[in-house]
Amino acid sequence: MYRYDEFDHTLVAERVTQFRDQVRRRVAGELTEDEFKPLRLMNGLYLQLHAYMLRVAVPYGVLSAHQMRRLAHVARVYDKGYGHFTTRQNIQYNWPKLEEVPDLLEELAEVEMHAIQTSGNCIRNVTADQFAGVAADEIDDPRVYAEIIRQWSTLHPEFSFLPRKFKIAITGAPNDRAAVKVHDIGLRMIRNEADEPGFEVIVGGGQGRTPMIGHVVRGFLPVPDLLTYLDSVLRVYNQLGRRDNLYKARIKILVHETGVDEFTRLVEEEFAAMTRETPQVLPGGELARIRAYFQPPAYRDLGKAAPTLDLALATDSAFAQWHAASVSAHKQTGYAIVTISLKPIGGIPGDASAAEMEAVADLAETFSFSEIRVTHEQNLVLPDVAKEDLYAVWQGLKEAGLATPNVGLVTDIIACPGLDYCNLANARSIPIAQEISERFADLDRQHDIGELKVKISGCINACGHHHVGHIGILGVDKKGVEHYQITLGGDATETAALGDIVGPAFSGDKVTDAVDTVVAVYLDQRQDGERFLETYRRVGLAPFKEKLYAAR
């Protein structure tokens, strides 16, 4: 993985020193809250319902075991023993004390971590496919480009005060696990007719109060043009994006109001001018330098046979069930990718205790070349596990309470912190997730239902990705009482779609019953091996709506 150079170290260390002084000045009364707030936000420090919240960046979701141990240490020393992994592949701490945050950041800087680009109207921490570099279906390793984008975007002077925040996601595989079509810019690696790798550039996607699927503005962008093209898109947005209305300031609104063709023309015009005046192609030498950081680890020559695994699968049904849900194909023969569910039945989605973080770090060190990934679905990944070690990994996870075999199933729920923690929320998300999780706890039933993505947001800002949930749940405030609007048919993948609203919102005590009803209709309508989404696309909203509101 990428290691900081001298420049990175200096930048992060200087930022900690600056913030330490800013905190000192705030406490001493030299800065008012109005003056201090933008400074703390630039360092990822929010003020939430009960306390400050610090959002720490995990660039493109990649962590070392060493870094994970430090995150556990931070949870223990500076927080209340846990952290919350988010849909932006970051981690949030819910209880840091203002005057301790500089020390906390200094400890993070020691392991090449920070909270830059986790707030404010800048280019936020870039996100990527959690299987980057190891996925069997990959065209090229997106971490290389994600790191280049990180270096380009960090403290970019021209793009530090954009009309609104700006999120870039990248996938190197045709199967989109990074939700690139619902980001401000989505980059999807493809090959052209000459078999050269490049990017399909998708702009203007997003969730929030005005959800939109992004538009392809460039069908094929050669790799050397990446940064110049991103500069062009950002320049057009920075110049024309609205600054008069917070709710219309994202690039999706600009693309929508300008029209895709005209927006594309403006970007291409800017791109042509930039290329003509100062060719800013990505130098091949720089690309190679960054790529060198992402060389594959020292894989053993394992061959296809995995007798230990085969025996365990044949004799231990609990392991087989976990394997079916949690293990994905690896590009290296003899290896597999393990997704670790952070969704225990009845638990809080994405939360991990310090002990759990350390258990994952131990397993990564022993079995996965010390590397860990964070997924936008609030789970963790061990990307490089020998198939022969899978049984031992499962036993280790089981001992740590991290072997819930529900990845991709109905209880693998995304939920934002909601009104239990968040100042923006209208309703609680976590208790709804917990109740649904408990209702569908039976594993045989979950596996029978198959892939089903439930995503819950506590407000219209959609941190819980409800718009792209197969079943999306949005918390709303109706005269001070929590209600929940249900959408069906959303999809965050390469076949991205926004969910359809089924009808009037349900009160909190009726939501789980409603989800149960939706699942029952699906099972009733399902034809030969259809996934939920396929059945929904075939039969439409009507049968679900009819059943949901029949008794009303």
Place this chain on the structure above:
Amino acid sequence: MTASVVTANRLGDGAVVYLAPEGRWTGCLDAALVAQDDATEPLMAMAERGLVDRLVVTPYVIAVEDGPDGRLASHIKERIRATGPTVRLDLGKQAAQTGVTESCHVPL
């Protein structure tokens, strides 16, 4: 008749506090100074002192009402602020209340 109190977050750790008599700040909603019939301007003026003294951040007015076990914030968001995350009863003010007589005291 409506009743209101002024709430804020403590500067040092963000803990939820309420304006009490004589411009003090308390963690206990029951100990907060109550304005009747929306007469909140004097309370907000008093709360300004907390800003100047760098005790608290962003004070604002909330509605309260009498509940069976004492004073309650009227809106669910403020009820959660007054106690802690409903999904982690071991955290927030509610955790401090366990077995402690001076239940919701948050010293400034």
